[in-house]
Amino acid sequence: MNSSARQRRLTAAALTALAVTVTASACSSGSGSTGTESAGSGTYTVWDPYPQFDKTSAWAKLLDRCGTKAGVKIKRTAFDTSDLGNKTLLAAQQGNSPDVLVVDNPVVSTLAEAGVLTTTDDNKLDTSKVDPNLLAAGQSRGKTYGTPIGANTLALYYNKKVLKQAGVDIASVKDWKSLTAALHKAKKAGKKGITFSAIGTEEGSFQFLPWFWGAGAELTELDSAQAVSALSLWKDWLKNGYAPDSVLNNTQTTSWQEFASGDYAFAENGTWQLANAEKAGLDYGVLPVPGTRGGSAAAPTGGEFVTIPAQKDTARYTTSQKLTACLTSTANLYDTDTTLSYVAPTGEVQDKQVAAKPELKPWVEAVKAAKGRTSDDLGTKYPKISEQLWKAVQSALSGAKSPKDALTSAQAAAE
Template sequence: MKKLMAAVLTATVATGLLAGCSTGNGGNGEKGSEAAGKQEVTMWGSMSGDAVEYINQMTENYNNSQEKYHVTYAVQDSMEEKLVTAIAGGDVPDIVMWDRFTTATYAAKGAFMPLDDYIAGDKVDMDQFYQPTVEEMKGNDGKQYGIPLTVDTRILFYNKDLLKEAGVNPEEISTWDALKTAAAALTKRDAGGKLEQSGFSLSDPGLFNNWILQAGGKMVDDTVTPPVTAFNSDAGLAVLNYWDELLNQEKVYDLGFEDGFGGNGFKAGKVAICFNGPWALKSLDESGISYGVLEQPEGPGGVRSAIMGGFGLVIPSKAKNADAAWDFIKWWTTQPENGVEFAKLSANLPANKNAAADDYFMNDEILSVFSKTMLYATTRMPVPGYSDVEGLALRPQLDLFVGGTLSAEEALATAQKQGDKILAEAASK
């Protein structure tokens, strides 16, 4: 990833110079002569830290590309709550960088403006985007409320030095069974049984939603009304039984093992294989660790899958400068070179398939694997109440399972009962 880091470092210096006039709210804030005569357009987003510089670079690129509009970015904590409050008060931003996952929920609350007329008027081809991201930004009424901007997913990261030392060939880690075998070979414990090196990190039970797809199952059955949970199934049991083999039979991981390494045993060189996403690339490159990546492993039925996340751009209802907002959204999302540029700056992968096919990604040994994974990745199901099923019903039971408090059957049955209640209540609203 030397190429990626060189691009990031170069861009950081450049954007640091451009951001010299930044306002305190994280925007690029250039209100002087450069913006004179232009219509002011405000964009909100939750991306902060270094990401502000990268977004400012993109808004400056846009501002310098035309003479009508001037976009300024402002960081917002508690984005959803602030947007709803702003809409109620009538003082809203013109654009929001939005987590696609919650689009349908907030569209139903009247938070966003449908973009179908803009799309039709400018003949925007929505097939240029990964289709799951397009569907994720639709409302329950079938209207398009946003345009996909970025995508992300998790793939397998491995420590090249640790695998070489153990004689493990990373190219053979293509199935659950192969992953288990490699993880066992890469695990080290002292004479007293204390874990010194983990073969595979199982620190995040929240990735169950990805594992169950590989097992041939799904989280929710939306073919019935109201929808019901579908994870208490043979596929769900297959996932938890596999985790049990890793934790309690092969003993490749101990809960809490990574706490002593700032929560990141892989970066510390104490975890040989883990799931991670593109957001980790900069930090890993800076650490100097020698790492490689692999696509998702195939489940017991030969299924390879991944969960796709990421952001899109929306126009809030009551936005005062909707036409200007659309011009900026169209510029950033439909011109592949802009998706490539943002990726070079921030390592955020483009939702535009034409951008993702650029040589910058396909000729890079790391980024090309992410691009391949996106071809079979899918989004979470756009079902009302889904996020609470994961966060409030399933996750607590999975934590109890991996902690040894509940059996697999008990955990899934309890989560099913709670999850079905959440889905029924959400459907009735």
């Protein structure tokens, strides 16, 4: 696609969709692609959402190594996740896109539909080893835009000491009925049941989705009987005192802090809390979120995609492809995903992770069952749907509306 056509597609609608999609999980001079240097040499720019990693970090050193291997220098700029998408849209409008962009996976379809990213057909990225359910988060209208660098998702942490005191055998927790029975026993033993985040933001939708999908609901029909059953489950937990009223305002961080107090039997949270779990000294285990009738529910995937933005000088794609292939090679994925507390996007690296750290096995199982929020070709429709979903959750849990009425209103607004 030529530059002027791309710029026509960078609409206010794309900016609005991006602003709603991006949540919390400096500006560069761009690629220099309009300069006179050869496409196979010189400086290539990389933008990423990892400001916590400075130039001495393993991530920054990996970028430099991949640049050296490709025969170019790397100019890296790190942004907060919430800024990166909008900065990328602005750079594309100005014809100043980075050569390689590492971006939160729900943003990929928005950037793709705005004409900012190249497809794997254009840039020749090999995604054949990537798990299809993870790759789907970077697909739109039958095209693939980049490759995942890793994934995180949600599961249930459980406190072994609390469950023992409550007389709960974790092997008995296989579906919603048995989970609710475990919460009842925990409360009866003087402990607390489960904590999660139901805040009125994308985090609230993110945490509700495993239960929504675990009921068999679809994001295109927010008011289905299955969706109502999922929201009724959460509502009943609050009504019966199995979950605290604080979930209405809990972020995933504050929800974790509640669990770390040692009083809760369960907490819904992500792989990113593993280090905190070790630090808290809890005797904990991890269980994939169960579906309503058993099995692992699909939880939403977090994590980033490595993408190649569109350039005027298409000859640059060859080197950008080399950089991306290096960053997502088997050896480098293992090191990077260990640093980021991610599950790798390929079976080969997942096996290596579990062999080195067996406690990652339930997380690998959860990731294998996970689903992209923009999958099912929702693309830029997802942000609007998600906003109505979290509003429905808030409305039902606060008592303003019944779960059925809240979701009926959400579906009407989403349409």
